[in-house]
Amino acid sequence: MNSKRNKSTFCNRFPIELSLRGQPFWPWQSHILLLRLLRFARNDIRHLIYYKLLIVILLLVGSGVVQARIKLVALPERAATVIRLDNPQATLIEEERVLTLQKGLNKVDFSWKGVSIDADSIRLVALDHPDKVTLLSVSYPPNEAALVWDISSADNFAERVRISYLLSFIDRLITYTAIADKAETQLDIKSFLVLRNFSGEDFDRARVLLDYGEAFEQGIDHEETKQMLFLKADNVPITKIWTFDATKLPWDPEQLENRNVGIPVSYRIVNDTESGLGEFALWGGKARIFQDDGHNSTIFLGEDVANLVPVGEKMELYIGDSRDIVVTQQKMTDTQINIRRNNRDQIVLFDTDEEIVAKIENFKDSPAVLTMLQHIPGQWDMEKCNMQYKRKDAYTLEFEIMLPARTEKGPAVKELKMHYNRRNVRP
Numbered sequence: 001m002n003s004k005r006n007k008s009t010f011c012n013r014f015p016i017e018l019s020l021r022g023q024p025f026w027p028w029q030s031h032i033l034l035l036r037l038l039r040f041a042r043n044d045i046r047h048l049i050y051y052k053l054l055i056v057i058l059l060l061v062g063s064g065v066v067q068a069r070i071k072l073v074a075l076p077e078r079a080a081t082v083i084r085l086d087n088p089q090a091t092l093i094e095e096e097r098v099l100t101l102q103k104g105l106n107k108v109d110f111s112w113k114g115v116s117i118d119a120d121s122i123r124l125v126a127l128d129h130p131d132k133v134t135l136l137s138v139s140y141p142p143n144e145a146a147l148v149w150d151i152s153s154a155d156n157f158a159e160r161v162r163i164s165y166l167l168s169f170i171d172r173l174i175t176y177t178a179i180a181d182k183a184e185t186q187l188d189i190k191s192f193l194v195l196r197n198f199s200g201e202d203f204d205r206a207r208v209l210l211d212y213g214e215a216f217e218q219g220i221d222h223e224e225t226k227q228m229l230f231l232k233a234d235n236v237p238i239t240k241i242w243t244f245d246a247t248k249l250p251w252d253p254e255q256l257e258n259r260n261v262g263i264p265v266s267y268r269i270v271n272d273t274e275s276g277l278g279e280f281a282l283w284g285g286k287a288r289i290f291q292d293d294g295h296n297s298t299i300f301l302g303e304d305v306a307n308l309v310p311v312g313e314k315m316e317l318y319i320g321d322s323r324d325i326v327v328t329q330q331k332m333t334d335t336q337i338n339i340r341r342n343n344r345d346q347i348v349l350f351d352t353d354e355e356i357v358a359k360i361e362n363f364k365d366s367p368a369v370l371t372m373l374q375h376i377p378g379q380w381d382m383e384k385c386n387m388q389y390k391r392k393d394a395y396t397l398e399f400e401i402m403l404p405a406r407t408e409k410g411p412a413v414k415e416l417k418m419h420y421n422r423r424n425v426r427p
Contacts, residue, residue, distance in 0.1 A: 086211040101153040111146035115200040116168035174285030191231035251329040262321030282309040329358040352422040361411040362403040372399040379423040
């Protein structure tokens, strides 16, 4: 009786049970040697050396089981990585890995350290057997940069999966280099992708994708910056334009002691197929513009920050100011009409009758194109205008004015006249 009681007591002292993929595990079921030692110890517990040896083996096996439960299904190294830069506000990382799944429930641990990952953005997709491998749930261990996926598998699979997440502190810049010919009729343009990695993660081999252009097979380490050419277009037609914005430039140079006012000059590029472009939108970025000096060298004209240019739209690259075109603008009429009063004879609403005249003089020996921007606030109606215009928005009018070259008699002159009424103006 005592012998049986001792056996029971001995067995109950070391119940190591692990729920791994739903299967209970008892240490002495794993090793024949352990079972033999256990039987021997039960028959003669007085052999202390065997008892101690049994304890050591139990601890070793038990520690291996606990370690297996912590690691769950080990996540293998990534087989392929894609860095997607479609969105300038966030970088999407896509990894492909091969998971060894067993039939039934699998727990897969995904953890990270030293990098800033948006945990809510992490996604897992089965690629080889999407109809037989199902993600059941996701749990987030407290105070850990980790998560655990519960994955149901219909059979034993070496499953290829895609893991995607938003990673901070890896971004990109777009830069442009443009060289105009001496006649300023066309230019050669190159665009570069500058990839900067301060995420804390090394990417030994990755496929870098923008939303257009060719993909790059590049590795990039933490704190590394790489520059890659992704767009090259030669002989792109350009138009040299001058831009007068009535809200930014003074109307009458005489108010500045007759000093000539510099008007911004730009090269205009159209993002279309006729220009050798037009396949995709051009991202905004810093542009440096040069010009061929005719002596196998270039001169630096300036730099500008270009905005996003959709297909069919225009990119304008600022190269400096010019005083070869002079604009003198005056408001000839500004009176109140259709005055409305309240019961106390106070003016509450009125319309206006306004007329603006702008004199444009070209002192250049060649023709020029002036883009003039006029702004009319509030609700308005155009009564009369001697030039065609395009409404950029509700309050902005854009005029494209072709100016002939100057003659021996003097500068070429054109006049813009606008007569309009502003409606329902409050005092």
